[in-house]
Every structure is written in C-alpha cells, then in structure tokens.
Amino acid sequence: MTIEFYQLGGPPLRGTTPRRYSVFSFRTDMALAHKGLPVEHRLVKVTDKAAIAFSGQKKVPIIRDGDTVVSDSFKIAEYLEATYPDRPSLFGGEAGHAYARFFNSWADRQLIATLFLSLMLEHSRTLEPDDAAHIRAGMEGATKKTLEELAAGKDKAIAAFQKLLDPVRSVLRTQPFVAGATARYPDYILYSVLQWPRVTSPTPILAPDDAVAVWFERMLDLFDGRGRAEPAAAA
Amino acid sequence: MTIEFYQLGGPPLRGTTPRRYSVFSFRTDMALAHKGLPVEHRLVKVTDKAAIAFSGQKKVPIIRDGDTVVSDSFKIAEYLEATYPDRPSLFGGEAGHAYARFFNSWADRQLIATLFLSLMLEHSRTLEPDDAAHIRAGMEGATKKTLEELAAGKDKAIAAFQKLLDPVRSVLRTQPFVAGATARYPDYILYSVLQWPRVTSPTPILAPDDAVAVWFERMLDLFDGRGRAEPAAAA
Numbered sequence: 001m002t003i004e005f006y007q008l009g010g011p012p013l014r015g016t017t018p019r020r021y022s023v024f025s026f027r028t029d030m031a032l033a034h035k036g037l038p039v040e041h042r043l044v045k046v047t048d049k050a051a052i053a054f055s056g057q058k059k060v061p062i063i064r065d066g067d068t069v070v071s072d073s074f075k076i077a078e079y080l081e082a083t084y085p086d087r088p089s090l091f092g093g094e095a096g097h098a099y100a101r102f103f104n105s106w107a108d109r110q111l112i113a114t115l116f117l118s119l120m121l122e123h124s125r126t127l128e129p130d131d132a133a134h135i136r137a138g139m140e141g142a143t144k145k146t147l148e149e150l151a152a153g154k155d156k157a158i159a160a161f162q163k164l165l166d167p168v169r170s171v172l173r174t175q176p177f178v179a180g181a182t183a184r185y186p187d188y189i190l191y192s193v194l195q196w197p198r199v200t201s202p203t204p205i206l207a208p209d210d211a212v213a214v215w216f217e218r219m220l221d222l223f224d225g226r227g228r229a230e231p232a233a234a235a
Numbered sequence: 236m237t238i239e240f241y242q243l244g245g246p247p248l249r250g251t252t253p254r255r256y257s258v259f260s261f262r263t264d265m266a267l268a269h270k271g272l273p274v275e276h277r278l279v280k281v282t283d284k285a286a287i288a289f290s291g292q293k294k295v296p297i298i299r300d301g302d303t304v305v306s307d308s309f310k311i312a313e314y315l316e317a318t319y320p321d322r323p324s325l326f327g328g329e330a331g332h333a334y335a336r337f338f339n340s341w342a343d344r345q346l347i348a349t350l351f352l353s354l355m356l357e358h359s360r361t362l363e364p365d366d367a368a369h370i371r372a373g374m375e376g377a378t379k380k381t382l383e384e385l386a387a388g389k390d391k392a393i394a395a396f397q398k399l400l401d402p403v404r405s406v407l408r409t410q411p412f413v414a415g416a417t418a419r420y421p422d423y424i425l426y427s428v429l430q431w432p433r434v435t436s437p438t439p440i441l442a443p444d445d446a447v448a449v450w451f452e453r454m455l456d457l458f459d460g461r462g463r464a465e466p467a468a469a470a
Contacts (some may be wrong), residue, residue: 044349095329098406099413105405106341170340173332180333 003039004064005029006052009043010128011132017231018043019126019200023112024073026192026227028061030230031077031185033223035087046131074104077185090185099179103186111193115205117159121147122201158205164210172211176218183222191219195227202233237273238266240301241287242270245363246277252466254361254435258347259308261427261462263296266312266420268458270322272424281366312420325420332412338421346428350396350440352378356386357436361468385450393440400447407446411453418457430462437468 007025009018016155020043023155032039044051044181055062055071062071063079081090091097113234121207124147136147143150168190171178176179178186194216197205206213220228242260244253247395255261255278269275279295290297297306298314305314313336316325326332335414355374359367359382371382378385403425406413413421429451432440441448455463 029241035338039316055240058240068381092330093328094415095327095334095419098410098413099330099334102334102402102406102413102421103337103407106401109401109405110399164345167337167340170344174336175333178337180329184330187331 002040003032004042005032005039006042006044006055006062006064007044007060009029010126010131011043012231013056015231017200017229020230021123021126021196022060023192023196025061025190026195028076030074030188030191030222030226031080031090032224033061034183034185035080035084035186037080037084037087037112045128047134064133074101087211088207089118092179092184096179096184100185103178103189106110107156107189107193111190113162114164115157115193115197116162117143117150119151119197119201119203121151122233123157126200154203158203162206165206165210168215169211172215176213181201183219187219191216191227194219195230198232199230200233236301237341239277241277241279241290241297242268242295243251243281243297245280245366246322247466252468255465256358256361256431257295258351258427258431259294260310261349262300262420262423262432263268264425265310265423265457265461266308266315266325267397267455268314268461269299269418269420269423270319272315272319277293277452280363299382308335312459321463327414327419331414331419335420335424336411338424340342342424342428345399346396350428353389353392354386354438356382356436357374357468361435370415389438393438397445398439398443400445403450404446404469407450412450413441418441418454422454426451426462429454434465435466435468 001013005028007020009020010016020029042051049058052060053062054231055069057071058070060071061076063076065079065083068079070076075188077090081097089096091100113137117139120135124135127135139150142148168178175181178190179181194205194212197203206216240263240303242255242263243257244255247253255264272305277286284293287293287295287297290304292306294306296308297304298311300314302319303314305311322333325451326335329441334351352374355370359370360372374385375381413425428449429447430442432438441451
C-alpha cells in the first residue's frame with residue numbers, strides 16, 4: 001500500500017521542482033526511502049493548517065499508512081521500523097534504537113538550537129509572502145529579536161555549530177557513516193540538519209574538506225541522488 | 236586467565252580502601268565487570284611512569300591479558316568485545332558500537348571539557364603532594380591559568396554541564412539506561428564522567444531529582460555496588 005507523506009512545500013526556487021524545506025520531514029523522506037516503501041508526496045504550506053487537520057495536530061511530517069496516521073519524525077521512524085521489520089533496519093537493533101534516540105535529541109537541542117535561528121532571515125526570503133510573515137511572527141515572538149538581529153549572529157553560530165560536530169568527525173575517522181558501515185537513522189538526522197541550510201542559505205556551513213562535508217556529499221548521493229535533487233539555495 | 240588492570244590509585248581518603256580516580260579507568264573497570272572477567276588490580280601513582288613503561292606509552296588504563304597489552308579505554312573496550320564475544324555484549328551490535336564511539340567522543344569533548352578543569356583544585360587536594368604538584372603543573376601549563384582561577388568558574392561550568400546532559404534526559408524518559416533496556420558501554424562512559432566528580436569534589440554536580448542523578452544511583456548499584464564502594468569525597 002502507498003504511504004501518504006505530508007511535508008512543507010512551496011513553489012520552485014527555480015526550474016519546476018516544488019521546493020521542500022521542513023528539516024524534520026527530510027528525516028522522514030530518507031527513512032521512507034531506506035525502507036523502500038512506495039510514497040505519495042503531499043506538499044502543504046506552513047500556513048495551511050486545514051490540510052493537515054486530519055492528523056489532530058499542527059505539524060509535519062505526517063504519514064498516513066492505510067488507517068494509521070502518525071506525526072512526529074521520530075515516532076514515524078519507530079512506526080516504520082516496527083511495521084516493516086523485513087525491510088532494511090533503520091536502527092540496527094535495540095542499542096542502535098537508543099543511539100537514534102540520543103542522536104535525535106542531541107541534534108535538535110544542540111545542533112539546530114545553535115545554528116538555525118541565524119538562518120531564518122534567509123529562509124524567510126525563499127518563502128511565499130504569507131508563509132514568510134508566518135515564520136517571522138513565530139520566530140520573533142519566541143525570541144523577542146528581529147530576524148535581522150538573529151541573522152547578525154550567523155558567523156558566530158556557524159563557528160559554534162562546526163565545533164559541536166567534533167564527535168561526528170571522530171566517528172567518521174573509523175567508519176563511513178554515523179551509524180557504522182551503512183547509513184541508518186542517525187545519518188538521516190544529521191543529513192536533515194545540513195540539508196535545511198543547503199536549501200535555505202547560500203552561506204557555506206562547512207568547509208569543503210571537512211569530514212562532515214565529505215560525508216554529506218555521500219548522503220546526497222543515496223537513493224539515486226534523492227537529496228541532491230533538492231535545489232540548493234542560490235548564491 | 237586473569238587480566239591485569241592498571242589504573243591510577245593512591246592512599247585511602249579515609250578508611251582502608253585505596254582510592255582510584257582515573258576517569259577513563261572507571262570505564263574499563265565497569266567494562267571488565269560487565270564481561271565478568273577475573274581481574275588483578277594494579278594501582279599506580281600518576282607520577283610513577285616506570286610502573287607502566289611496559290605498555291610503551293604513559294597513560295592508564297592499561298590491561299595485560301596474557302601476552303596482549305592494550306592501552307586507551309576505548310581500545311580496551313573494543314578488545315574485550317572482540318576477544319570475549321560469548322560474554323555479555325558491551326556494545327550490542329554494530330550500530331551499538333557506533334553509538335559507543337560517538338558517545339565516547341561527545342562525553343570527552345563536551346562533558347569533560349566543560350566541567351573537569353574547574354574541579355582540578357579540589358582534585359589536587361585529595362592527592363599525595365608529588366601527584367598534586369604533577370597535576371597542577373600539567374593543568375596550569377596547558378591552560379595558562381592557575382587551578383584557583385579555574386576553580387572560580389565552577390558554578391558556571393556545572394550549569395553548562397547540566398544543560399549538556401539534556402539529550403541523556405530525553406533518552407532516559409523512554410528507557411532505563413543510556414544504551415537501552417540494559418547498561419552497556421555508553422552507560423559506563425557517562426558513569427565515569429559522574430564518578431570522577433563524586434570521588435573528587437564534595438560539590439553536588441546534579442540535583443538529586445535530576446533523571447541523570449537517578450540513573451547514576453542505579454549505575455552505582457551495578458555489579459554488587461561496585462561504584463558505590465568507591466568512597467565519595469567528603470563534604
């Protein structure tokens with residue numbers, strides 16, 4: 001059965017490919033590809049809460065698999081792993097499940113918390129006016145700073161973000177992927193954290209020879225270049 | 236065959252139990268207990284490099300297992316896992332091995348880097364004079380600050396350390412141990428990072444109702460209270 005996958009989307013940055021820009025949905029996108037499941041993509045605007053009201057909450061990603069509706073990227077990953085155990089494992093066993101859980105929280109609370117607010121101004125410029133206004137109001141309300149003030153901290157945020165990635169660099173010295181010999185859910189988490197800046201901001205976040213940047217290029221190649229097909233922000 | 240295990244040690248803080256205080260050796264101590272291997276403990280002073288010259292390097296922990304000598308706590312864990320695969324697994328498979336590798340680097344580069352220097356003054360006071368002078372010279376040379384200056388940052392360091400543990404708290408909401416349903420090497424890593432302050436400083440590092448503090452009490456109980464038998468620093 002085909003799984004319906006709801007995520008944020010909008011008009012093409014250029015060309016004809018609709019752009020997608022939900023950091024958490026990038027995780028679900030790769031998890032679905034990892035499991036090799038047939039997917040129908042549903043792109044919704046950040047302001048269009050009616051389109052996802054069926055899920056009983058207001059955030060993407062959401063999947064509908066037959067009669068089952070699951071929201072929250074990590075819960076979706078756990079649902080897919082439990083429901084499709086014969087497909088390639090997303091976690092690699094119980095200790096790997098714990099790894100994914102830890103890595104998910106680490107990435108959200110440290111990596112995203114350090115970097116993303118400083119890129120919101122650039123992000124808002126890629127959106128349609130109503131979505132841009134929605135993002136600005138939400139972020140400025142939460143932080144009590146303007147997007148322009150937040151953007152002024154970008155260089156410092158990028159430097160701090162790069163330093164936080166040291167444990168990943170350490171892991172990549174002895175194995176090709178964050179999760180070991182093959183990419184698993186921790187890889188998709190970090191992929192999402194780098195894919196969002198890639199489609200959002202022309203500012204390079206990592207030096208090209210950084211081991212994490214080299215790993216990210218490998219991630220963009222997975223599943224027939226699924227990540228690379230997403231247009232990068234223009235310089 | 237009995238494994239010889241070399242770690243830092245010194246005279247009892249009180250009573251008759253020699254005290255042990257090497258953060259990395261605490262990991263090896265628990266890894267050996269996890270594998271249920273017979274161990275002969277060899278305590279060496281930090282200034283006594285001659286005692287460990289046989290290992291070809293200058294740091295503990297070191298194990299000698301028959302003709303094999305292994306130093307570096309993580310390499311020792313990998314050696315034990317590869318050499319004693321029929322004993323309880325330290326990693327829980329390949330993804331768990333990757334988790335341990337990531338967690339090890341995260342703990343060293345973020346947790347220890349944030350907290351430990353501010354506790355070195357108290358630590359030095361628990362050592363014999365020659366070892367205390369050795370620690371002071373090493374730390375002050377590396378940081379260009381006195382131990383007293385470093386200690387002045389203790390409250391701020393403890394607050395930052397507590398915040399860094401957020402991803403651990405998140406994991407402990409759904410599972411009893413960092414590695415999942417049972418304690419594995421990531422648990423022993425974090426145990427070591429809290430056991431060192433416990434035996435070093437009378438200052439509480441965590442609030443008693445912190446989920447990480449509650450988990451740490453469970454860790455101190457493992458293997459017949461092996462960790463709890465180590466005398467805590469007196470207030």
